[in-house]
Amino acid sequence: MSTETILILGGSFAGIGAAHYCFKHVIPRLPKKDGVTYNLTLVNPSKDLYWRFAAPRACASKEMMPPKKIFYPIEPAFTYALPKFKFVQGTATHIDPAGQTVSVTTTEGEQQSIQYAALVIATGFSTPSPLFTQQTDAVALENVYDTFQAGLKNAKNVVIGGGGPVGVETAGEIAEILNGKPGFMASTPKNPKAKVILVCSDKKMLPVLRDAISRTAQQYLNRLGCEVIYNTKVVSATKASDAHDAKTKVELSNGDSIEADIYIDATGTRPNTSFLPKEWLSDRNKIACNPQTLRVEHASAGPRIYALGDVASYTTGGVMDLAIAVPVAMTNLRTDLIAHLSGTAPTGDRHYTPNLKEQQICPIGTQKGVGAFNGYRVPSQMVWAIKGRDYLIGQLAEGTMRGDQFKTEGKWKPVQDAGRMGLSSG
Secondary structure (H helix, E strand, C coil), rough: CCEEEEEEEEHHHHCCCCHHHHHHHHHHHHHCCCCCCHHHHHHEEEEEEHHHHHHHHHCCCCCCCHHHHHHEEEEEHHHHCCCCCEEEEHHHHHHHCCCCEEEEEEECCCCEEEEEEEEEECCEEEECCCCCCCCHHHHHHHHHHHHHHHHHHCCCEEECCCCCHHHHHHHHHHHHHHHHCCCCCCCCCCCCCEEEEECCCCCCCCCCCCCHHHHHHHHHHHHCCCCEECCCCCEEEEEEECCCCCCEEEEEEECCEEEEEEEEEEEECCEECCCCCCHEEEECCECCCCCCCEECCCCCCCCCCCEHHHHHHCCCCCCCCCHHHHHHHHHHHHHHHHHHHHHCCCEEEEEEEEEEECCEEEEEEEEEEEECCCCCCCCHHHHHHHCCCEEEEEEEHHHHHHCCCCCCCCCCCEEEECCCCCCCCC
């Protein structure tokens, strides 16, 4: 008896979605052959999905965003798929495309080599600050939050670098925690207890959104006691010592320096691709993949390797984009795998078409927020209702873990592409 394994690296939103899609629409349609079984193995450093939407509030206050709301066990979500589902808590360290194996180091230090018939790389990203991504497990991140919040209680000067949504949301949450909610129609806090500064390298914050929305975001931050500095980069941030309460000297590109009780680096993300061959990567260290089929097509990659989510070159990022991308990658995986297993020519591809309309929702504290959806500006009250209330936990968390958004395949038309690569039966 032989086993054909679909291997998914990464257990965040992309990996979880891909796994559910496989069980609902891929594995049931693979060729039924005597002596052949199909399964799916998911590898992730943590046994939990981390609800990273909520990081700005979770890092600011355990009372407002307790751990039970941001960590969701992965294995129970796939009980329905047993015994075809296997979870490995560990980290991928090497890929051997010729042998179609991935080397994994488990959390216990065990070395495993996992054979695959098809491989999905959805390892996501890391951030400069440990506040916004889960590097290992839930306990480690909870400890990071506990230490940060202990220092935040008495902070008088907080500097946040980065004018994207994470920086803006974090600035709003922390300014409200330290300075309180503003009075009705107040332009600034009545008795601010701390100075919060957001340093933005661009001429405006939230660059995905139109200027008018960015200006409104600044007004909401000012109401919470947060100052915004534009056209300025954080050059360096040096802590005076290793002491818990040591000050951090923040040097800015405009020549100024700020002595901060707390500095938070929210300047961007780093794709988790260090274990991959460099020739597979783009100039931004993302996985270079076909922007329509999401296959990894470098000659050395071999067949049936796909990239999904923020780690891949096809996307500008964001979880909402996965509703489009997951069905594309997994449908093409199914097409390729059927051709490989049955020895027939592959049928047409499913193509990815990004939604390029203005789209971003950004809460600012617990009462206000800005954003746009499908090109339309979203009122502050709606931002609160959609995301600001609980960072989408009530609306999406349980459904995400069940794979509700992939109950059906959706309609699509096969596209024939005679030049596509990576479809040999090897």
